[in-house]
Amino acid sequence: MAAPTTPLLKDELDIVIPTIRNLDFLEMWRPFFQPYHLIIVQDGDPAKVIKVPEGFDYELYNRNDVNRILGPKASCISFKDSACRCFGYMVSKKKYIYTIDDDCFVAKDPSGKDINALEQHIKNLLSPSTPFFFNTLYDPYREGADFVRGYPFSLREGAPTAVSHGLWLNIPDYDAPTQLVKPRERNNRYVDAVLTIPKGTLFPMCGMNLAFDRELIGPAMYFGLMGDGQPIGRYDDMWAGWCTKVITDHLSLGIKTGLPYIWHSKASNPFVNLKKEYNGIFWQEELIPFFQSVTLSKEATTVQKCYLELAKQVRAKLGKVDGYFNKLADAMVTWIEAWDELNPPKGAITTTNGPALKSK
């Protein structure tokens, strides 16, 4: 396994991992992750100790830390669910975040070479997106590609890329019903493409292998209220994706999907998943039309302002679908308050009770 020659953006990117049950995970990623700082947000019992192998630079938060740092605002962070990872986005001080699940390993490209997922995400984030018009040869900024005949010249500058959504070889990210129906399906197709999700189009954003620009879109990456005490699970990343897409569209930012692949090693239990998902599957039929038709005002010029407008509309329009959405709308507001507390505008005076980190 060859280490990457240049650890790109070493001082500008944090890797956020919801929890690590499997220490092979870090060993496998060592050549690629060791140059970076890790933020681990433990989703289960705080008494359990996660042993991080030697040589990694990391900080680790468990539920007690979340409670201590956020106080009453900790209510917006999910408990006993990997959705808690968004706490890591909030405490990071870096420009970029890469988040990955602990059952995702290094994949190989068709030539058999290990894929440096982070390097590809960084390439995706550092080159523009093309949300306003579709390019049939995929990402026109990639080496060996360009805009095709008929692509308007005025749109060739593109838009800043806020999100890079990577994919998965081996176990595809299927919902419980599809898992149940196709238990043996594996994704073996390596599609050598990166493309921009067009403006006005929603997509299912998966949090397994995801990078984003915190400065451009961070406050929209709230993973909602899932898991312990909530009527829904496995919609944390979806919720974040719908909110993020609506806001990036409003702010003329781009989202890319495609490369890089990771190797998703194991499927989660479809019976457990069905229990977590069934409300989501049902509610989603109302959520999609909501997100497809939602509009943000001209005054919504920052991600925070967009997000608070969205929270208001969630309460007004989705509260009648289920009382859960009123709670979620409250949590969305709390999330923004907590975000702004931990990320005061540049130049503002910072308070002294910021996060005290458990660092190595």
Added chain:
Amino acid sequence: MAAPTTPLLKDELDIVIPTIRNLDFLEMWRPFFQPYHLIIVQDGDPAKVIKVPEGFDYELYNRNDVNRILGPKASCISFKDSACRCFGYMVSKKKYIYTIDDDCFVAKDPSGKDINALEQHIKNLLSPSTPFFFNTLYDPYREGADFVRGYPFSLREGAPTAVSHGLWLNIPDYDAPTQLVKPRERNNRYVDAVLTIPKGTLFPMCGMNLAFDRELIGPAMYFGLMGDGQPIGRYDDMWAGWCTKVITDHLSLGIKTGLPYIWHSKASNPFVNLKKEYNGIFWQEELIPFFQSVTLSKEATTVQKCYLELAKQVRAKLGKVDGYFNKLADAMVTWIEAWDELNPPKGAITTTNGPALKSK
């Protein structure tokens, strides 16, 4: 070169070729094209004779035939330009059309196998599209793929596919300025994907390697007024693509792009292309906002009705960009009249002066 095992839709598909300057072209495609009927529309001097090799089932039209069959309505068909190919769409009596340029040869997939482009187009057309929501694992109807977690179940039936837009290895379909700037760029990237262009998103439709369902969208596939006597060229397929996309969106039909690839053997002359394109490059900056904002009425329930509404708006809104668009709007109306004359509604009495074909 292995012939396809099953010549799919043999009696339901015509292959339309604008002209054939290069007889290697048909020899190369023989194993794949010979089972099908060809319609050749000669774009140049009617006196020149195109020799079609033995064994092909074809009909050939030159300008004299177009004039004879359409009478005064022949004015809507471009002269001395490959845009004349759309006459072939009109005289066909089949459900599906595949159109290809004579400098497009059989490409090889990464395993070195000849690609049966027609077979892939037919697969694309016979399976639904997903214009209403983006699937991150590309075409969910493809073997080994499905809808990912978070894809609304109510949208999994998809929409009928009206168009299959194939791509090109070797010489990419670049405009003249890009050709001039990157004379040596070749497309060597085989992207193993088919995807739906989302609703509300325009794309640059290239006519080099294109299949469509005539019954679903045929009358929108008008390639405009290009070439001899016109101030613009190389925008024939683009124009058809923008009109088609707006109409498929309105009628809830889908357009797929990606596989299959053909091998585009030679780049056209960039200096000649620049002369043809420069008005288009300029006008396009007005055309794209027009097509992005155009709306069709509830009464527009057929492709013809949609197209006539579009023609009206072209006149009203683009006539002021250049007088050419008034002429084009007239031609759009003529095209629909001619289409309906040659393709009377089923059950209607047909006249006797339909096309007299020069068949082999």
